Amino acid sequence: MARKKILVTGGAGFIGGNFVQYMVDKYPQYGIYNLDLLTYAGDLTKHKHIETKENYHFVKADIADRETILTLFEKEKFDYVVHFAAESHVDRSITDPGVFVQTNVVGTQVLLDASRMTEITKFVHVSTDEVYGELDFDPNTFFTEDTPLQPNSPYSASKASSDLLVRSYNETYRLPVNITRCSNNYGPYHFPEKLIPLTISRVLNDQKVPVYGDGKNIRDWLHVIDHCAAIDIVLHEGINGEVYNVGGHNERTNLEVVKTIIKILGKSENLIEFVKDRLGHDKRYAIDPTKLEKLGWKPTYTFDTGIAQTIQWYLDNKEWWESIISREYQNYFEKQYSSI
Ligand code: NAD
Ligand code: TYD
Numbered sequence: 055m056a057r058k059k060i061l062v063t064g065g066a067g068f069i070g071g072n073f074v075q076y077m078v079d080k081y082p083q084y085g086i087y088n089l090d091l092l093t094y095a096g097d098l099t100k101h102k103h104i105e106t107k108e109n110y111h112f113v114k115a116d117i118a119d120r121e122t123i124l125t126l127f128e129k130e131k132f133d134y135v136v137h138f139a140a141e142s143h144v145d146r147s148i149t150d151p152g153v154f155v156q157t158n159v160v161g162t163q164v165l166l167d168a169s170r171m172t173e174i175t176k177f178v179h180v181s182t183d184e185v186y187g188e189l190d191f192d193p194n195t196f197f198t199e200d201t202p203l204q205p206n207s208p209y210s211a212s213k214a215s216s217d218l219l220v221r222s223y224n225e226t227y228r229l230p231v232n233i234t235r236c237s238n239n240y241g242p243y244h245f246p247e248k249l250i251p252l253t254i255s256r257v258l259n260d261q262k263v264p265v266y267g268d269g270k271n272i273r274d275w276l277h278v279i280d281h282c283a284a285i286d287i288v289l290h291e292g293i294n295g296e297v298y299n300v301g302g303h304n305e306r307t308n309l310e311v312v313k314t315i316i317k318i319l320g321k322s323e324n325l326i327e328f329v330k331d332r333l334g335h336d337k338r339y340a341i342d343p344t345k346l347e348k349l350g351w352k353p354t355y356t357f358d359t360g361i362a363q364t365i366q367w368y369l370d371n372k373e374w375w376e377s378i379i380s381r382e383y384q385n386y387f388e389k390q391y392s393s394i
Pocket of ligand 1: 063064065066067068069070071089090091092093094095096097115116117118137138139140141142143157161180181182183213235236237238239240245
């Protein structure tokens with residue numbers, strides 16, 4: 055029997071990268087094709103240990119480059135597409151929204167066309183809980199799959215737009231799809247512009263940690279490996295056309311997250327610096343994952359075990375994140391943090 059081919063877009067990034075490694079190890083019977091443009095967020099050094107495996111392949115391409123993508127799909131005849139590639143950072147979407155529309159909306163539409171034309175078996179679109187907007191601080195309220203889409207940032211608006219395109223290709227062309235909407239991920243290979251890896255790297259270097267506003271905004275944290283397992287289940291068991299929320303009931307205020315990291319690393323809370331709030335800063339995210347749990351998924355990490363594992367990983371892999379920060383220093387980190 056011919057080997058099944060899975061195209062993973064954005065497989066040089068944080069979650070896509072973890073997913074590629076998870077799939078290459080777990081399914082030697084599948085060919086895993088990592089397609090990535092290698093933007094500032096992409097990095098292939100993380101795949102050194104799998105790049106010689108015969109079930110791993112890399113293609114450098116822009117998902118919004120229609121001609122290249124259509125030609126690739128015609129040639130490879132993929133069975134499945136798992137779509138992670140995106141511009142993913144809310145702060146960058148506030149200063150430069152255009153590229154978010156180009157990659158997240160136009161790029162998704164190109165992939166949908168190519169998937170439809172080559173009649174793939176399933177398109178899994180990896181989205182975010184941020185498409186639902188924000189919750190208030192009532193701890194009994196959660197996002198469900200029926201919560202109306204009310205994105206507040208240019209990032210979440212571009213993701214919501216791509217979700218609607220995916221939905222429409224299922225309704226109009228009967229393209230088999232699933233959409234997953236996950237809460238905030240953390241874990242190995244997280245790009246150090248995001249709260250958790252930023253805090254770990256700055257605390258380790260005795261630099262101030264910027265906390266937006268009063269630090270009371272709440273995020274619902276999920277270890278990236280639990281997210282990978284969820285997507286594996288949706289890919290294989292998800293009911294055609296359905297949306298699945300992914301989250302593990304790990305709500306924390308940003309201040310709690312930062313203080314936990316500082317405590318584990320044995321440093322002083324004097325490193326915390328309250329700075330100007332993010333524009334349109336969503337108050338609270340919290341996921342109800344009941345529908346996904348019915349497919350047999352449950353998280354393996356609590357926040358306490360996950361954050362301890364993650365901090366240890368950053369201690370053991372200093373070379374990786376230091377090289378990323380130095381590569382992007384002039385483009386980003388210097389401008390962003392020289393004033394604190
Ligand atoms: P990331 O920024 O770490 O990685 C994105 C990857 O996509 C990079 O490797 C980048 O090079 C690639 N890419 C960007 N533009 C491209 C293009 N035009 N063509 C091809 N490749 C391109 O992002 P992440 O945190 O790993 O997020 C992956 C997906 O998961 C995104 O779709 C994001 O919206 C979603 N998501 C993320 C989180 C989170 O907490 N990080 C939570 C929920 C959902
Ligand atoms: P982030 O990691 O950017 O993820 P998202 O915006 O997708 O939730 O931010 C997580 C939370 O941390 C969010 O409420 C914004 C806040 N934050 C800070 O307080 N300081 C920072 O330097 C960053 C990057 C984020």
